[in-house]
Amino acid sequence: MYPVDLLNLRHEHFVLWVPGSGPSFTPPELVIGTLDQQTTTFSQLGQFPLTPWEGKTDLWHLDANSISPPLSNNAIYHYWFQVGDTSPEKRPGPILFTDPLTFTVDYRVTRGPSDAAQPAAVIKFRDGKLWACDINGSDSARAVVPDQAALPSNNHIVIYELPVSWAKSGNDSRGVDVDVGTFKDVIALFDEAQPGKNFATVAAVRDEAILSDLGINALELMPVADARAKGEWGYATAHYFATDYDLGSSSDLVRLVDEIHSQNIRLFTDVVMAFGHDSYRYIDFHPFHIRPTMEPDNADSYQSHANHQIRDGFGGESWRYIPTVQSYDPESGKDNVQVHPSWAFHRSHLARWMTDFGVGGLRLDSVNNIGNYDFVRSYKERAWELYNARYGKSADPSKFLVIGEELSMPVSMVRQGVLNALWNEPWQARLRAAVLGNPLSDQESFEWNIRKLANTTLDDRGDTNFTDGAQAINYITSHDIEGWQGQKERLYNFLKRNNIWDVEQRAKLAFALLLTSVGIPMIFAGEEFADQMDRSVDLSKKQSDPVNYERKNEGWRRDLFNYVANLVKFRTKCPALGDDDTDFIHVDTSRGGKIMAWSRGGQDVLPVVVVANFSDEDTPGSEYVVSNWPGRNEPGWREVSQGRDVPSEWVGREPLLQWEAKIYTRWRE
Template sequence: MTSPSTFGYRTVEMYPDIFNLRHANFVLWSPGSPPPISSPYLVIGTADKSPNVFNQIGRYPFVVSHEKTDLWLLDPKSITPPLRDGVYRYWFEIQDTSPERRGTLLVTDPLAYTVDYAVTQGLNDTVQPASVIRFRDGKLWPCNPDGTLPQKLAVPDLASLPSNNHLVIYELPTSWAKVGDDARGVSVDIGTFADVLALFDTTHRGNRFSTTPAVYNGAILAELGINALQLLPAADARSKGEWGYATANYFAPDYNLGSASDLVQLVDKIHSQNIRLFTDVVMAFGHDPYIYIDFEQFHLRPDMERNNPDSYQSHANGQMRDGYGGSSWRYLQSAKSYDPEEGSKDAWTHPSWAFHRMHLTRWMTDFGVDGLRLDSVNNIGSYDFVRSYKERAWELYNARYGRAADPSKFLVIGEELSMPVSMVQQGVLNALWNEPWQGRLRAALLGEQVKREESFEWNVRKLVDCTLDDHGDTNFTDGAQAVNYITSHDIEGWRKERLYNFLQSNNIWDVERRAKLAFALLLTSVGIPMIFAGEEFADQMDRSVDIGKKQTDPVNYSRKNDGGWRKALFGYVANLVKFRTKCPALGEDDTDFFHVDESRGGKIMAWRRGQTGGTKRPVVVIANFSDEDTPGAEYYIPNWPDRNETGWREVSQGREVPAEWVGREPLLRWEAKMYTRWRG
């Protein structure tokens, strides 16, 4: 059955049944029998733009569906006076079911496609944003806050999108910083989807960053050449000035970032540039309306249910789940209720499973998501749910492309710092953030090893080939299973701050040289490289001074052209990004260390990426992890693969290498050089 309430890829067979119900009714699903809530009301009205005033039309009772007793419905055509065609704001009035129980509350529709905080400004903090809907021809339609209908998303050419083993992911907080007037001279959390678009399109100057020269004078990310954009949670979060991990309205784009139309425009643009979209999803805890509507079915407080297995993290030795100021989702409990996905009126369901799989459908069909990053998978507490979510994502991807679906062009990534690689090998996830890679890299940049019992050489070997790294009872077996990064949005802890600040705190002042070495390793190693926004020009932290807390200042793009060395670093990284996304050898896992210079303490090494022989064109990397240049005019490396073949070039400097100098070129301190005979 076709659902006219969505505007994206129209993956009809995957639409949840409740999506169709919501086209004809206001709907509140509250599973369990008898229903845990009684006599909810719809409060509906219109809003004036200036000033933001809510004009209430009325308050109307819901009716329990006779077929589905945990489903509350209200036909908009039954409202008197009759609704005219137009855009409306509404809330559900309910009796609070959370442990605090504050009485009657107005809450957002948990399935709202659009929310509006403007009409709640100046009200009590407990008032949630209004849900937004358009009434037309007797039906309810998802719309932008101004009432316009979002355009249909174009289906990208799958063949043109990059495969997983050639991804370079760019992790971007969809808000960032520019010069401002606060105590540290920085205004934060003011970016929008339109500003992100300006990073890819020279014809768009953005919205709030239209006066930032680095943004309006160019398309930074198009120039950088990344082929996957990972947005930190783009679903609506109430908090401002932070990273957006306090998801409240899972079906709606973040109110502060822009409308659904703004997001569709961004996705269409990056797809036209053969760039995949990843989005971050937070499902361990939430700040959503079900905390108040139906707490016992959807949420729990672990410290109040210590005998409940759902209160504990997976694979974490009895560690309780952490709601980080929100409420943990309840995943082990089931209920006999209406199934909002399949439409069965009396079925056993996991309410939280169904809720999260439904917003997954929304994001994949309406916003063209090409991959997912699941936050804190151990803290979710249920590997069975994570597997179910991953499998639904793959069902939606396969339905989008049909027989043309390519399994190498979709990915579900998990993040968990305890490194449960077994989740990948057991098929719960496709890939995992490789957090130990960051520690190995930063040790290498200081000429150190990570573990006393492990040599510097083996630290570098495991850095270059993540399949060699031991993670308890299992290892990565494929480069597409591991996401490597120099820095991420999470700076909590020792040696996790931005690279610039890390180097300074260790009294390293040749930032450009060490940063280039870091990127040479990131972009030529086995695994999927991920660049945290701003590291490509060595951005620095202005506001985050406590490494025990998460970063509070997003990337400052005004620094991109700030000084000659930052511009040079950006150009260096852009060159290597393009090399990584195109060179066949760097999409392979085959790696061979063929030179370790023991005469220099093992601090000069050379290795091959990719296979040799026939038409194969491997990549050879040589790196100097010491404070000394190689002596003399040449540095000879024995066992150089295909030494007698012609056509070698050095990639980082973009120059040809004469046949007599293959494997003989000198190396500066803390320098890496990359050679290949491949021609892109």
């Protein structure tokens, strides 16, 4: 059972919700048959009309037990709905389209217009009912509810942002072959006993557990709902209830989720709701979608931030969020009530992912391009309702999070409760200026760049600022590489572009800052070993360059990985790094403020002290004194990045190499 009435009705009926369709709507039909698994030949069983469901306005249905000849017990069926095209182009005649609620699609057999080929939806018939299944007929599984007590809280998570476009050595012009890392390959990153699938020939994937070794405790899978794009990751979501065909089945994803939950790692999913490549763009266009350029006087045509910028569908169709219709409500099951069609659709697939895959956090893509903060708030609140229902009265609010990507950074959205957190893109700009030894701008000193970098709550965004580190997602690199002169590309390429050749040293400094600063750290896949861009050359596009895990064990990259892994594990466990309290204890004005020290942690925890040298010169002599060192005379100080104890006589006096950060604490696990 699901907390969505329409999903439960699908257990016995083929259903199609067409809100606002009216009396002139041509009744849809079900086209159903079987697929030979060996030859992938489709054999049509028949074509059957759906009828209006009495007492459920705009809902069409067909009882699975009324089909003649009868469906066979334990048989797998492939099907489409035949409807008239309602898009602005309005192709003549009825066309076959994928069930917008299907949990499984099969691209081995498609129908429909050549520019919108529709994969078959897949279902199993057993004991008089319809059952969600994988394309091989296995019943779709459901992830085990994770032990809440063992999961990390928001202020102690390190998120790993993982696209599914990976690479391995090959024969193309740049020496790499691009393939898709499946759910089975992702499992191999966490379990050394699992070889993976498409990347089983890559030793680092086959023989190691890279992400378990790295120590991250939150995995953000970039969109894993099925997308039209083949052979790459992307934001072209087409089938919101189905796992991506390239990546694997629902059961494969459940196995991955159960594996990471067994290691106390939370799952975050990336959701695209500004635009879609879904079936409703043809089945029922106007209640669900809008062409902004065709409706310039409609507020739904514009993005939510300044300058009256029109929404961009990026090849898909922008979702329509403002209007309501008098219809059946697919969530509650009530009839003849006011419903936002797009709201109901997206909140329904949220229930599917939260219920079946134990989602522990969400990242909402392109919130400004969604263009409707009321919907975003509603979606966030529904996510929290589903999370709280998972654990009842014992639900811990520190172990769930809804993050938005809105690069104009309206922090007021967080303060007003529209979202829980935002991607903190300005932090990336500050970090990259710092590792070059520069201030962020001529209007701000180098010292204040570092202060705001170490404590993002100091960074006033104009209307407001973050009040809690769990509101800000900090990162060195993300999949968003668009930017002036490569300012956002992979760190390796950024440093090379700026004539920095000691990539390892600067990368270590960058990670020391990321993993000790106020905010939730996020690592883009491959940055932990300074992966580099092989194919991406168009910096106006997203990161399409694949992750090359073969590089992980190359010389200095292995050393960098081990350095980052050490700090990741420290970040996820040290109490002081879960506090926002930050005290700047040292600024060396004799060196232009390029050597600074600060302490993290409140009064009730043992502090963490960071000392960083942002200059091209080692500190002179055998010692460098930080005079305001907290608890200098207390025993047990150790330097974390090198994993060594510090003799009492050297506390607060150790020298620094150029571009080096040292991290000290008396806390021990």
